[in-house]
Amino acid sequence: MALARRGSRRIVVDGLVFRWLVRRRPTYCQALGWSPLTFVAELRDGSGALLVMALPGAHPGNWLGLPGTAVRPATVAAGIRQAMAAGWQPRRPGPAFALTFDEGVGASDDSASSWRSPLT
Numbered sequence: 001m002a003l004a005r006r007g008s009r010r011i012v013v014d015g016l017v018f019r020w021l022v023r024r025r026p027t028y029c030q031a032l033g034w035s036p037l038t039f040v041a042e043l044r045d046g047s048g049a050l051l052v053m054a055l056p057g058a059h060p061g062n063w064l065g066l067p068g069t070a071v072r073p074a075t076v077a078a079g080i081r082q083a084m085a086a087g088w089q090p091r092r093p094g095p096a097f098a099l100t101f102d103e104g105v106g107a108s109d110d111s112a113s114s115w116r117s118p119l120t
Contacts (some may be wrong), residue, residue: 002046002072010044011073013080016090017044020042026059033058036100041080041092050096051088053079075101 008019020041031037037059041051057069079101084090088097095114 003040003042003050011041011076011080013077018042018076018080018090019044019046023059024061024069026061030059031061031063033062033064037069037071039076040096041076045073048090048092049088049094051080051083051090052098053083053094053097054100056101072088 003021005017005019007024008021011018011020018041020039022029022037022039026037027035030037036054037057038052038054042048042073055071055075058064058066060068060070062068069072073080079099080090083099086099088099
């Protein structure tokens with residue numbers, strides 16, 4: 001499944017060109033604070049598996065006024081590096097690779113120090 005080109009942003013990580021996207025409007029579960037803010041990343045040509053990353057904060061557009069999380073390019077780059085270290089192969093087609101970002105969101109460029117996979 002390929003990421004929509006409209007609204008996606010370009011980022012270069014370790015010589016590879018990726019596109020990433022955050023939903024502009026929250027899903028119903030995100031709006032109620034039941035699920036976290038997520039974003040997806042993939043290679044620019046869309047040939048490989050998606051990376052789905054969940055942040056610990058709520059979507060900024062939630063209905064309850066919960067504190068939202070900003071997604072910065074540095075966070076996305078750190079997440080892509082951590083996902084590749086955890087086994088994500090962006091060039092290989094397959095199911096989406098899901099990770100949860102636990103702590104240190106946006107603290108620095110090395111903010112991806114604590115990751116865990118929700119699939120384990």
